[in-house]
Amino acid sequence: MHRLLYSLLWFLLTPFLLLKLFLRSRKNPAYRQRIAERFAFVNYPVKTNQPRALFHLVSVGETLAAIDIVQAFIKKYPDYEIIITSTTPTGSDRVKAAFGDKVQNYYLPFDYAFAQRRLLKQLAPDLIVLMETELWPNTLHYADKYQIPTVLMNARLSERSLKGYQKLVTLSAKMMAQISFVSAQYEADGNRFIELGLDKAKLQIAGSLKFDIKVKDEWLHKARTLNQVWQTAERFIWLAASTHKGEDEKILAAHQALLKVDPNAVLILVPRHPERFESVFQLSAKRFATIKRSTEQTVQDCQVIIGDSMGEMMAYYQVADLAFVGGSLVEHGGHNPLEPAALKKPILSGPHVFNFEHIFEQLVAVNGALMCKSSEDLAEKVIQLNQNQNQRDDLGRASHLLLAQLGGATDKTLSLLSKYLEPESN
Known part of the structure; x- marks a missing residue:
């Protein structure tokens, strides 16, 4: 019932979402481009025999923080197709600048049930990696339905965000049950996820990926x-x-x-x-x-x-x-x-x-x-x-x-992800 109401809310918000994109496009024309991706109205590449990993890196800050671990993932698992989803044009631009044609890049669709169902059914990733606090009920629902392991890496949850999620306690508890694992930045962040209903066995404290900066x-x-x-x-x-x-x-x-x-x-x-x-x-x-x-x-x-x-x-x-x-x-x-x-x-x-x-x-x-x-x-x-x-x-x-x-979060997180990969998990 809660997810149904949530989905209904998204449909009611559609005109406002389009208006927001239009207003942003007045300053940055890229916001009026690739609109179809926002609703998953695209033909995603057909799944091949290669395994796939999907990383959702949101915007510029999260992308910069994740560049090294994605590069390490590509080096360690060269057989994997890598798909990176973004939310903003600047985030997408940073993905293209960092990885070129080594990865596929799309906008993550708005969290409509039909959009997330289409995205995950067509792409069929073998692993989903979300950044920081990217918790979307329909994304997690269909990942769980299609038995796709979903890891929240570099996770953080402020006291303010915790209070917001606690207002939707049933929906939040459901998401905590559906997510496979949380790799949190700090113990305080981990404790807040547990307050939301996360099983302690699904939590590790790895530190922040943003500490792992190597001078290039x-x-x-x-x-x-x-x-x-x-x-x-x-x-x-x-x-x-x-x-x-x-x-x-x-x-x-x-x-x-x-x-x-x-x-x-x-x-x-x-x-x-x-x-x-x-x-x-x-x-x-x-x-x-x-x-x-x-x-x-x-x-x-x-x-x-x-x-x-x-x-x-x-x-x-x-x-x-x-x-x-x-x-x-x-x-x-x-x-x-x-x-x-x-x-x-x-x-x-x-x-x-x-x-x-x-x-x-x-x-x-x-x-x-x-x-x-x-x-x-x-x-x-x-x-x-x-x-x-x-x-x-x-x-x-x-x-x-x-x-x-304070470094080392990249190695810890990469080790965690390896538990969900084939054939290494066998």
């Missing part, structure tokens, strides 16, 4: 290229990564304060979503000499660079002398601070980091990150670090050491 030569090569293009080797550069609406003004205000102390300083400002590149450029250009990364101009007298490229964030981190991790001066919940830690960069963040609460707590505890309460506080700390190379080095070393100590 291509990042360093891109960083050297950027330095050559921009000619910024002698200037202080700070990066504001993955910023959200309402945050850019605060970042630019902090940069204005820094320029009073160091007129040669440069800010690399990278909005989280590509559809905001132009508006943030216009915002910055009103007050600062601003260029776009895509123009490949030298910096010269430039004060702000808008990072309007895809797949270069790690190169931006490498070029910068310090990094502010966005989504945290507004109530978005923050982003992954471990990417700059992998490159031994000092980390700054705003106070709103509930998506990465455990990681920031540990970083602050080892003096690997500084938290900023406001735009003014951010300006003070940027100026402080601008004038203190030793403090920057200490922060970078501390964050990098913590990252090294």
